[in-house]
Each structure stands twice: as C-alpha cells, then as structure tokens.
Amino acid sequence: MTLTRPLVAGVITALVGFGSSFTVVLAGLRAVGADPAQATSGLLAVSVAAGVAALVLGLRSRLPISIAWSTPGAALLISSGVPAGGFPAAVGAFLLCGLLIVVAGLVRPLGRLIAAIPTPLASAMLAGVLLPLCLAPVRALGEVPGLAAPVIVVWALATRFARLWAVPAALVVAVIALAFTGPDLTGADLLPTPVWVAPMFEPLTLLSLGLPLFLVTMASQNIPGMAVLAQYGFRPPLRPILLVTGALTMLAAPFGGHAVNLAAISAALAAGDDAGPRERRWIASVTAGLGLAVLGLGAGLATALILVAPPVLVQAVAGLALIGALASSLTAAVGDVGRREAAVVTFAVTAAGVAFLGIGSAFWGLVAGAAMLLLRPRPTAPTAPTAPPVAATPTTAPGRHRRE
Template sequence: MTDSPIARVPLSRPIIAGIVTALVGTTSSFAVVLTGLDAVGATPAQAASGLLVLCVTMGLGSIVLAWRYRMPITVAWSTPGAALLAATGSVDGGWPAAVGAFLVTAGLILLTALWPQLGRMIARIPPSIAQAMLAGILLPLCVAPVTGLVTDPWGVAPVLLTWLVCVRLAPRWAVPLAFLAAAVVVAVHVTVTGGSVAPADLIPRLEVTAPSISLGAIVGLALPLFLVTMASQNVPGVAVMRSYGYTVPWRPAMFVTGVGTALGAPAGGHAINLAAISAALAAAPDADPDPTRRWVAGVSTGATGIVLGGLSAALVALVVVAPAGVIPAVAGVALFAAFGSAVQQAIDDPGERLAAVVTFVVAASGVAVAGVSAAFWALVAGLVVRTVLHAGRR
C-alpha cells in the first residue's frame, strides 16, 4: 500500500508558508505603522519601540493560539488602525495621550472577550458604514504616491514601477519588492548626499512612555481604533478562517490580542488583532494539504515575526534618511487593495449608498471637532443619515 500524497508532504512546507506569511505581512505594511505612530507624536526612537513590541506581541500571540488550538491562527498588527493614526494626527495630550488611548483600546478588546455581546454589537454596524469610514481614513494615504511622484519623481517612480510590474507578475510580493526598490533609492540618496546612520541607531530597544488619559484621545482615537480593528480585522479574520474550515475560538483570541495590546501599549504598540488578508497564506491548502498540520504555519509565522522585530530600529533609520515622499509612496501602494475593497463594499448596496458616501466624505475630510477625530464623526454622520433614510421602513 502506497503512502497518500498528504503523508509525503514534508513538514518544511507549512514552516516555509509561515515564514512567507510573516515576511509579506511585515514588509507590506510596516511603513503604514511608522507613518501612523509618527503622526500621533512618536519620536523615531518611540516609533522603533512600537514596531519592535508589535512584532513581539503578535508573534507570541500567533504561537500561543496556533499551538494551543492546533489551528493556523495568525495575529497581526492593525494596519487599518495605523492608517487611522495617520489620518487622526496629534491628539490633545500628545504622545502620552496616544499611549493612553492604546491602553483604552486594549481594555475594550478585553471587554469583548469577557462580554461577547459587545463583539456582536460591532458586527451589527452596517458593513457599508464601517467600510466607508475605513475608505475615508485610507484615502489620504493612498494619495501619497501621486503627490510624491510630483514632488520627487526620481525617488518615487522606481517604487511605483516596481509595484506595477510585480502586481502583474507576482502579486503577493508586489509591495515587499516595492519596499526593496525604496530601500535601493534610499541607499543611492544617502551615497549621493553623504548621509550616514549611527550604528547605535540600528540596535532595537524599548522606549516606555507613561500614559495619560484625555477625553479627546478616548473618543477621537481609542474608540475609532477599536471599531476599525474589530470591523476591519477581527471580524473578517474569523470569516477568512471559517472559509478554510477553522472555527476560531473567539474569547481566547480576543483575550490574547487584548492582553498583547495592553502589554505593548506603553512601549508604543497601537493594537494587535487576528490577521485577515494574510491569514489565508497560513490557512490555505497551499500551506499544507493536510488541514490538521497547518497550525505549524501559525507557529512559524509567530516565530518569524519575533525575529523580524530585531529589524525595527534599522527600518526606522531607513525611514529617517529616506527622501521625502518615498516611504509614504510605499505605504500608499500597500493600502491600494484595502482601499478598493472598502470602497466596493461601501457602495455595493444602492439602498445604503448615500449614507456610505456621507460617511466617506466626513472621514476623508480629516476635520476634527472638539478635539475628536473625523473618523468618529464620520461614523456618527453615516448612522444618522442612514437612520433618517430608513425611518418608517422595516
């Protein structure tokens, strides 16, 4: 009797799948994370610390959940949340208030674990409204490659050309290779201008900040960050896993990501959550034909993420010496797919379209009222318009 095809697949296959998952996820969106942390007031050292602690906490979260439940569960940083930080900008109280908002977000995620009804309430927000808010948040970042191409064509054009060619030939690696092109541009720029990076700046280290709590930061940053993380990452992440035959344990997943967010917040980590898009890389049959062995890919993803955390300071140093426009261009192309998906879901239902448009316009305006960010007011405006339009209907 011959061995089945499943039995002949080496264990190295899911291990490699996990490594690819971590590499693609990290290199595709780290620029968004750094942009967001910088926008809310982090210094380069604090941003590097945030990137480091995010890599470590999401790596440990992936290992714990995948090992314990024998599923390819992967944890990622909240890329939509980082985009929200970039769109929100500085909050009342500066960086300490932003750190306080991260802790409040962690508390809300933990509350979701203790009180699942809260998660169900988030899931009841009309998808068109939630996705329109996300699209409005992402728009300014997605415009960055265009503005960068005008202000610095020689620096940004190689990034965009690399991305375009790879989208056609190797879509999975389009953004990572665009980042590689950006690194080459930065290296040439440093060589021509005679710049340099101190060796001490390449050593990863934690920068702990004492948090402060302000009402404006809670309402304008913590609540939108929680909503975006739940609606755009955790809920879709569960759906992606279900499509591959895995039922994610909701309470343990929220507990692990909530604790991870709480531990990482003082060091600058904004939020971790269940992976959504990148989850398919570890959970799909390509990782291993045997679904009972794909959990190895989850563990491998986590271990690789922790190792990549060692590059956090070097990545920040690269951003610091880069020409203006190059790194924002990488962040922009990294969000094109998410922006397109959000717009499509926002306007897909004609009956919800007008409320979604109002939500999108308010979120994209970037206008803060009473110290509260546009993302919050976008959600309020969209729900109000939707309520008026649907009044009296079943």
Template sequence: MRLLLPPQTVFAGLLAAFVGFASSFAVVLRGLLATGASPAEAASGLIALCMAQGLCALWLSARTRMPVSMAWSTPGAALLAASGAVEGGFPAAVGAFLVAGVLVVLAGWWRPLGRAVAAIPPTLANAMLAGVLLNLCLAPVRAVSLSPGPALAIVLTWAVAGRIHRLLAMPAAVAVTMLLVALQPGAAPLASGLPHPVWTWPAFTPAALVGVAVPLFIVTMASQNIPGIAVLSVNGFHPEPGPLFRASGVFSILAAPFGGHAVNLAAITAAICAGPDAHPDLAQRWKAAAVSGGAYVVLGLVAGVVTGFVGAAPLLVEAVAGLALLGALGGALQGAVAIPAEREAALVTFLVTASGLGFGGISGAFWGLLAGGALLAAIRLRARLGR
C-alpha cells in the same frame, strides 16, 4: 505537494509587517516623547510594541486559523502627541497605558459589543475600509509629484512586473524600493547597536487616567479594534470579537511597563494578510498573519537599524504600500456599492471616513460608520413607514 508556507503567503506577511512598521513608527516615537519619555524609553516602547503585537498575532492566528493581524494604535500615538506632557511624567503615562489595556480586556467580556460589531452591514464595512485605504492608496500619486524619478521607477516596475505575472508585481516593486532607500544619503542606521528594553514603574494620577487612559481606550477601540473586525468580515472571516479584544488588551498590559501604549487589531495592513493576494484559499491565509507576527518580533530586535533605514525615504515606503493595497481598495469599493438600496449610506460612510474627520480624539473610520449607519437606519425606517 503543497508548500507549508507558499511564497505569496510569506511575501504578504512580510509586506504587512514592513508597511505597518514603516508607515507609522515615527508617530509612535513622537507620541511617546511628547508624554515625557526619554529617547531610550521611547525606543523601548517601540521594541515592546513590536514584540507584543508580533507574539499576539502569532498566538491568535495559530489559535483561530484566521489571518488576525495586530498593530500598534497609531491613532492612540497621535492622541499622545497631541496631548503633550502628562502630569506625573512618563510613569503616569505608563500607568494610563496599563489602565487602557485593562479597559480593553473588560470590553472583550462585554457581549453586546461583539453583537454590535457583528451586526455591521457588509456594505458599510466595505465603505469604511475603502475610506481608510484611500489616503494610503493615493501615496504613489503624491510620491510621483514630489519625487518623480524614484517614484516612477517603483510604479513602472510594479506595472511591468504585474503584466508578466500578477504575483510578481509587489515583490519587484518592494525590491526596487529597498534599493532606492539603500541609496539615500540618510539610509545609514540612526542608532548604534541594538536598543534595549527599559522598565518604567507606573504611577496612577487622576489627570493621566482621565486625560490619557480613557481617550486612549476609546480611540483604540473605535479606530482600530472595531474596524479590524470589519476588515476580517469583509474578507470572509467571522471571529468572535471578544477573545480578540481580550488578547489585545492583555498584550497591551504586558507592553505598558516597557513604554508600549496600546496593541490592537490591525485595520489597513490586515487587508494584505486577509485578502486573496495572500492565498486563494481562505483556510491558508492565517499563515500570512503568522508570518507578519514573526516579522514584527524580528523588527523589534533590530528596531534601531530598521528605523534608520526606512526613515531615510518615508515617501517611497508609503508609495509601495499604496500600490500593495490597490486590490483591497477595489474590492472594498465594489462591495460598498453592491446593494442599490444601501448605496447612499455606504457612500456617506466612505466620504466621511476618507475625509480624515477627527472629533473627540476619534478618527474618521468611527464617525463614517456612525454617519452611514444613521442614514441607513433612517432609510429603512422610511421604507417601513411607507408600506
């Protein structure tokens, strides 16, 4: 009898949530504090984001029967950290978060955007995904360089368990990582008790709307939502983008008064739930995203404890995340160079994305896709003119 939730599917969902939370929660906290939030308001924002993205993933995955993974906007948090204090204080930042969410909802109603996303060539989408994944997949190598003993223990566990059975590799590596983190001196929770939501009444100032809301909207769409659709497409899922964008915007609006800056489609962690390691059957992979959503809700309830635990050894957490995404990286690289005529454009997309280029507050994923698309358009035009 087929299990309702196969172990590999449950593991993929839990791993996606763990990786998503552990890899960037510090950026979120730093960004919220930079805009003027108090420590309690920043912790509230982290709770709100976990709850919003978890419930949104549960809703969309169950509704679409596709592995729609959600995440907070890490590029958006980095943008907040770089922007600094907002005129009008944190209430003005919350007002900007609300407006950015409204703009995402409006973008979801604009059909040309959905058609533009659907028209992205698979080779370029694969190349962009590979560029996004490359830096995280290098984390095990960096970890071995900076912390040889623990990192080698994780890598060797992954390699040996994988030789016994491929599906044992990541559970074994995660178990060893959790043990090593628990042994770290700073593994005790950094906060006593459970943090609680803090309501902030929004204020709307021209400076915050222009300096925060609009850039946050652009970064979230270009660096997260559009790549998120591309990741699903690469793995054989082709949802209508508009409803997904609208849902992410609605949940962003709900999270904003509690300090959450933006919820969007996941890109990197989406590959864990949407890939073959979650389940061989495409029709079953939505359950991995649903498990991930449920895990985010739980993480939101215990955000203070989890933050203290994973913050004790972020390097080891990144290392196990990189190991988990090696398969996704290999598949993306193979898809990127599959068509010889588009290979050069795909390589440009990959290199620009992997370079970490940031311009105008928008990450390299968008610029890589733009550069590769421009080159591919030029190649196709030259081919037509040469006939």
C-alpha cells in the same frame, strides 16, 4: 516533507506581513507624536506581541490562527495627527483599545454589537481613513519623481505578475534608490530598545483615537479574519482570540504598540492549501508569529532608513501597501444600494480629516453615517394587488347534467 510546507508558508507569511506594512506602522506612530526611539520601540512591541499571541493561540487550538498588527489602525494614526497630550495620550488610547477588545471577548453582547455595525458604514470609515494615504504615491511622483517613479513602476509590474510580493519589491527598490542618494546612517541606533511611555488618559483623545482604533481593528481585522478562517473550514472560538490579542495589546501599549489582532489578508497564506495538510497548518501560523517577532528586531534599521527618506516617499510606499484595502473598502461601502448614501456621507466626513470639538474625523464620519441611516425614509410596503374576480365554478362535473 509534511513539516516543510507549513514551515515555508509560515516564513513567507511573516516576510509578507512585515515587509508590506511596517512603513505604515512607523509612519502612524510618528504621526501621533512618537520620536524615533519610541516609534522603533512600538514596531518591536507589536511584532513581539503578535508573535506571542500566534504562539499561544496556535499551540492551544492546533488551528492556523495568524496574528498581525492592525494595519488599518496604523493608517488611522496617520490621519489623526498628534493628539492633545502628545504621544503619552496616544499610548492611553492604545490601552483603551486593548481594554475594549478584552471586554468584547468577555461581554458577548458587546462583540455582537460591534459585529452589528453596518458593513457599508464600517467600510466607508476605513476607506476615508485610507484615501489620503493612498494619494501619497501621486504626490511623491510630483515631489520626488526620481525616487518615486521606479518604486511605482516596480509595484505595478509585480502586482501583475507576483501580487503577493508587490509591496516588498517596491520597498526594496525604495531602499536601493535611497542608497544611491547616499543617506548617512552614522550614529543611528540599529538595535531596537524598548522605550517605556507612561500613558496619559486624555478624554478627547480616548474618544477620537482610542474608540475608532478599536472599531477599525474589530471591523477591519478581527471579523474579516474569522471569515477568512471559515472560508478554509476553520472555525475557532472568537472569545479566546479577543482575550489574548486584547491583553497583549495592553501589554505592548506602554512600549508604543498600537494594536494586535487576527490577520485578515495574510491569514490565507497560513490557512490555505499551500500550507500543507489541514492538521499541520497551525505550524504555519506559529512559524509566522515567531518570524514576525524576529523581524521586529530589525525595527531599528527600518526606522533609520525611514528617517533619511523623504516623508512623502515613506507615505507613498505605505499608500501602495493599502491600495488593495482601499479598493475592498470602497466596494463594500457602496455595495448595498439602500445604505449607499449613508456610506458616502461616512466616507466624505472621514476623508475630510476635520476634527470637531477636538474629536477626529473617523468618529464623526461614523456618527454622520449612522444619522443618515436613521433619517432615511422608511420604504413603504407595496400595496397588495387586487385579486381578479374568480369565475363561478360549476357545481356539476363536466359532461354530467344536474338533476332538477
């Protein structure tokens, strides 16, 4: 009985983690130039890499350290578009992201520097990345109402009654709707095959994609993931987590994997009370990792279904999966009154999606917000109020006369 609860929690974590965001990963890889075989390989690579990381960290620490792919990072890929140099240049950016994660684990000042990025700016940058994708359900409702309406309705109802399963339920409805349209999967390769992509190190792509991917992964996944674990009383050292996830990101990159990191949202499923006794919750995170790796074997079928679906419907399902992340990001972005304007500037520049000098908007959004923080007027110290005059204190005690 003591093993049943963590095992079940681990299976649920894997199903929710995979089903709620694999569309974001595939759409992101396709957006930066991957062909169907490369996108399938990328989804398989991040699934296996996350599973291996969860297995290594869980067995070593005996703590429920859940690992996932970077969903905000995949959303960043969608907003970035095909970089100069195509998908090989994107793979080079993935490698840089993994290397920077490793360096952040080895060089503690760098990790502290990333953690010191003002939360409103990091959240605003993420919100700007997510906004265009979260608008996709509305666009889909206008372009393919017969397919999009049932998906949105089921998502809304499930959000009310079974929030955890809202996106997987919407995905099932989308697949059923596609089945009625008669998609032809004849000839589709349903068995995923790793595809090696020789990386290309294009300086502008490294700056506009690799660096923002690293910042988004750290600020939106690793740091919040540590906070979730701390909420349940688990405080693993961050250094080995960064070293393992960074190294596996680098190993997965040539096969199309963009980034693996600490799970943030699904981490609560493996670390919470429903996962069983505290000393056995690590079994849940290990089970989740193994489950994610197994589910990665379905990458071929997932890609085949997405290829026959209208692109706007795929983006709509991905957008529904990111509504909660957008809400959290916007709340954190405007919560600090003193930094609100800088956060709004970061959000607006990032959401505009305009590249300057060949560098994507996410980078410029962070730069613009930081400039606003530096240029804002310093608050003047309030003038100390003048103390009221002190009444003269009698030199003799009450009721006694001073002797002349």
